[in-house]
Each structure stands twice: as structure tokens, then as C-alpha cells.
Amino acid sequence: MSVALSVNLNAVAQLRNRRNLPWPSVIGMGRVALNSGAQGITIHPRPDQRHIRFSDVGELLALIDNEFPDRELNIEGYPSDDFVLLCEKHRPKQVTLVPDDPVQTTSDHGWDFRVSYKKLSPIVARLKGGGMRISLFTDPNPEVIxxxxxxxxxxxxxxxxxYGATYLDPEQSKEELERLVQxxxxxxxxxxxxxxxxxxxxQNLSALLARIPYLAEVSIGHALTADALEYGMAQTVKRFLKVCSGDRIQT
Incomplete structure (x- = not known):
């Protein structure tokens, strides 16, 4: 059984935002990814709109609704009042709640559920009541489950x-992978x-899926966008989909 691939478009949006120009097109790259077989698109609209803009959200949903109704949009973000309202306005298939501070460069830790579960519970219930699937960003620690x-x-x-940071240390990679598996x-x-x-x-996705073959979805952005500079977006998505289906790719 293949694991679903959701293509994160934040890096594409960040490149676009370096200039006051409409390219590379976030919508266009999303269309290429979905045409190439990706099961979904992931975005993280931050308050400062430094990559994904709020206007991108509705346009990406329209792309999926009009051209790829069997695919999904996954919106990531910290559950501020504004973010929750954004999700309720657009109603994506999936919302991933992350414990990011607005000034963070990228997500770099999961929730401290021991202190956050009481805060998260009513927000999860509210968004689930709107028909959205809710995922929570979680550190590799079985004790928090x-x-x-x-x-x-x-x-x-x-x-x-x-796990991704251990690309030069095979032994440490095995230790991090074991925490993920547990x-x-x-x-x-x-x-x-x-x-x-x-x-x-x-490179590291194959080992992850070999140990956790029941993963529902992987969301990949930075490495996929980097590979797209070499192989093109369409071919890169197909390469990742091969790994998601259990095949190995020569690198």
C-alpha cells in the first residue's frame, strides 16, 4: 500500500516572494505536482506571509476543487484565533496544528502535550466539527502519546x-529512526x-517507510523543491512517489 505524498509548497512561495513578480507560480507548481500524482498539497500560511500568502489558500483550494477533487489540501499552523478562523473559512481536508512561534524560521519541535493538551482539545473539537481531519505535530517520544x-x-x-539531520551519521540515524518507530x-x-x-x-524516506509502512502521509517540501531544481517538479514528484510505493531509487 502506497503512502500518500503531500507536496509542501512553502519553498516555492518563498522563492516567488523574493521579487514582486508572479513566478514561480505557487498555483502552477501545485498543478504540476498534482498532475504528476501527488495526493495532496501542504502549506503553512504564517502571520507575516513570508512564503505562503493568505490569498494562496483560496486559490489552491479552488485548484483542488475544480481540477483535482480527489486530492487534499493540508494547512499547517499555530492555532491562533486568526488561524482557526482561516481554517473555518476555507475548510481544508486536513489541518496540522504546530507549536510554532511566529518568528521561527521553520517548525523545529512538537507540542509539549503534558501542558498543551487542555488547550488543544477544544480547538481540535471545534475544527473537527467543521469536517476537518486534525493532525498534531509530535516529537519522536512514545511517552507523549x-x-x-x-x-x-x-x-x-x-x-x-x-532524523533528517543525521544524514552524515548512520549510527545516529538508526537511533533517531528507532524513536520514530516506537x-x-x-x-x-x-x-x-x-x-x-x-x-x-x-535517501532517508526509504528507511523510514521500511520500518513504518503504515504511515498515512508524508509531507515533503525543502528536499523535494531542491531536487526539482535538478530534475524538474514533475519528475521529482514521480521519484518521491516511487519511494512512497515501496520502490528504491538509485541516488
């Missing part, structure tokens, strides 16, 4: 940044589906 279950979320997204297994045993994302590459 007992708190995750208190939130009522549908899924977790495993933060794979520490956390995923614990979540699945509690009835919570598992996504994964952050610094996943063609």
Missing part, C-alpha cells in the same frame, strides 16, 4: 527533523493514524 489521546485528534505528524507504533496502538514530515529526502 498518552497525552495526545486526550486531545481527540485524528492523527499525529511525526517531526522527523532530528512513537508511531504507540500511536497506532491507541487508534491514532500517523503522518510524518520535516527534512525527509529520497
Amino acid at each position: 498518552k497525552w495526545v489521546t486526550q486531545t481527540g485528534c485524528n492523527r499525529i505528524e511525526l517531526y522527523t527533523g532530528p 512513537t508511531a507504533d504507540t500511536a497506532q496502538s491507541r487508534g491514532i493514524d500517523v503522518n510524518a514530515g520535516h527534512d525527509l529526502t529520497i
Whole structure:
């Protein structure tokens, strides 16, 4: 069974925003990714709009609704009042709640569920009531899953940044992978589906899926966009989809 690939377009939007010009087109690159077989698009509209702009959200949803109705939009973000209202306005298939401070460069840790589950629970219920699937950004630590279950979320997204950072250290990579496996297994045993994302590459994705073949979805942006500079967006998406289906790619 293939794992769903959601293409994160934040890096494409950041490149566009370097100039007051409409290219590269976030919508255009999203269309290429979906035409190439990606099952979804991921975006993280931050308050300062430094990459994804609020106007991109409606345009990407229109792209999916009009041309790819069987695909999904995943909106990531910190659950501020403005973010929750944005999600309720657009009603994406999936919302991933992350504990980011607005000034962070990128997501770099999961929720501290011991102190956050009471805050997250009513927000999760509110968004689920609007028909959205809710995923929570989670560090690789099986001990936190007992708190995750208190939130009522549908899924977790495993933060794979520490795993991705071990690309020069095979032994450390094995240790980080084991933490991810233990956390995923614990979540699945509690009835919570598992996504994964952050610094996943063609190289490390194969090992991850070999150990956690039941992953529901992987969200990949930085490495995929970097590879697209070499192979093109369409070919890059197909390469990642091959890995998601269990094939190995020569690198």
C-alpha cells in the first residue's frame, strides 16, 4: 500500500516572494505536482506571509476543487484565533496544528502535550466539527502519546527533523529512526493514524517507510523543491512517489 505524498509548497512561495513578480507560480507548481500524482498539497500560511500568502489558500483550494477533487489540501499552523478562523473559512481536508512561534524560521519541535493538551482539545473539537481531519505535530517520544489521546485528534505528524539531520551519521540515524518507530507504533496502538514530515529526502524516506509502512502521509517540501531544481517538479514528484510505493531509487 502506497503512502500518500503531500507536496509542501512553502519553498516555492518563498522563492516567488523574493521579487514582486508572479513566478514561480505557487498555483502552477501545485498543478504540476498534482498532475504528476501527488495526493495532496501542504502549506503553512504564517502571520507575516513570508512564503505562503493568505490569498494562496483560496486559490489552491479552488485548484483542488475544480481540477483535482480527489486530492487534499493540508494547512499547517499555530492555532491562533486568526488561524482557526482561516481554517473555518476555507475548510481544508486536513489541518496540522504546530507549536510554532511566529518568528521561527521553520517548525523545529512538537507540542509539549503534558501542558498543551487542555488547550488543544477544544480547538481540535471545534475544527473537527467543521469536517476537518486534525493532525498534531509530535516529537519522536512514545511517552507523549498518552497525552495526545486526550486531545481527540485524528492523527499525529511525526517531526522527523532530528532524523533528517543525521544524514552524515548512520549510527545516529538508526537511533533517531528507532524513536520514530516506537512513537508511531504507540500511536497506532491507541487508534491514532500517523503522518510524518520535516527534512525527509529520497535517501532517508526509504528507511523510514521500511520500518513504518503504515504511515498515512508524508509531507515533503525543502528536499523535494531542491531536487526539482535538478530534475524538474514533475519528475521529482514521480521519484518521491516511487519511494512512497515501496520502490528504491538509485541516488
